[in-house]
Amino acid sequence: MRKIRQLTTELTFRCNAKCPACHRLRIKKINLNDSKYTYTLESFKKLFYPELLNNLEWLILNGNFGDSIMNKEFREIISYVKEYGTRLNIHTNGGIHDHDYWTDVGNILTNRDILNFDLDGLEDTHHIYRINTKFEDVLSNAKSVIATKRPQVHWKYIVFSYNQHQVETAKQLAKDLDFHSFSTVKTNREFNPPRTGKFAHTKNKVNKDTLEKQILCAWESWGKWYVSPEGLVFRCCWTGGHYYDNDNSKFYYPPEFTKKFNGFYVPIEKIISYNYWNKLKLYLQGYDRSFSLCKSQCGKLLSSREKVEENLNTGEKTIFDAYDQRGN
Ligand code: SF4
Numbered sequence: 001m002r003k004i005r006q007l008t009t010e011l012t013f014r015c016n017a018k019c020p021a022c023h024r025l026r027i028k029k030i031n032l033n034d035s036k037y038t039y040t041l042e043s044f045k046k047l048f049y050p051e052l053l054n055n056l057e058w059l060i061l062n063g064n065f066g067d068s069i070m071n072k073e074f075r076e077i078i079s080y081v082k083e084y085g086t087r088l089n090i091h092t093n094g095g096i097h098d099h100d101y102w103t104d105v106g107n108i109l110t111n112r113d114i115l116n117f118d119l120d121g122l123e124d125t126h127h128i129y130r131i132n133t134k135f136e137d138v139l140s141n142a143k144s145v146i147a148t149k150r151p152q153v154h155w156k157y158i159v160f161s162y163n164q165h166q167v168e169t170a171k172q173l174a175k176d177l178d179f180h181s182f183s184t185v186k187t188n189r190e191f192n193p194p195r196t197g198k199f200a201h202t203k204n205k206v207n208k209d210t211l212e213k214q215i216l217c218a219w220e221s222w223g224k225w226y227v228s229p230e231g232l233v234f235r236c237c238w239t240g241g242h243y244y245d246n247d248n249s250k251f252y253y254p255p256e257f258t259k260k261f262n263g264f265y266v267p268i269e270k271i272i273s274y275n276y277w278n279k280l281k282l283y284l285q286g287y288d289r290s291f292s293l294c295k296s297q298c299g300k301l302l303s304s305r306e307k308v309e310e311n312l313n314t315g316e317k318t319i320f321d322a323y324d325q326r327g328n
């Protein structure tokens, strides 16, 4: 059994899409397109050195700000990870590159890896949120990967008010095309969330004043960390994303954070063994004194994320919520 359950990173802060509620559109203290926020194969190897990968069960490539397929060395980097048998779970809008590229990606991955394509609707609705991507292109790229018969290919569908009537049609299409699974994500984004019905997010339905004051540090309980492309190690993607906001006062980052928590200066295994994480866990037990970011993301046991995934072969359903943070 490998010692580290899960690390999440993104291979670049660049993105080809312009989703209206994406964190990348908030005012930042950095330029997301700066090369400092894109791994090279060499820098990736330094941060994710062989001993670390040998101890790591899952590496998740998921974006706070970027899509890893925008990294020109994406295929080289995932090939390197696979040399050590670390399982990959990749999230992508899938909107760029061609059949040959995605066939290559499929052939690099194995049946122990997962590739998630973001497809939020059908031909007439997908692009409303995933601006700059085309439904037909993403579907065609997913089909190229499915044809390799290697990784599990997932269809991830964020349900908005304007595409909720298409969920069943999309799920049937996913089955017909041999996707491994299909998931629906309830959104509390300020962008056309369903206000009523079975896809309305709990946060939009519940009176939070009535709930017990408690924080479940979701990433701590799942045993994972977020690493930014400049090497900084954070408890979670939310504290990692917020760090780059112009006003990052909703969480406290310790003194000398940029050195002591940077995997280019201190090996990641050492950073994640710091007593700091235990202290943070204890601190979060005091709801009222706690950080506003933690209260809003993980407070009162309401997860920001409500996702149900169905295995299209077996019909088995998995609920991802505050207690199950796999795949973020
Ligand atoms: S694809 Fe992801 S990273 Fe890119 S704009 Fe959309 S939400 Fe943001």
Ligand code: SF4
Residues within 6 Å of the ligand: 215, 216, 217, 218, 219, 220, 235, 236, 237, 238, 239, 284, 293, 294, 295, 297, 298
């Ligand atoms: S937002 Fe706070 S409570 Fe939630 S996972 Fe991150 S550090 Fe933990």
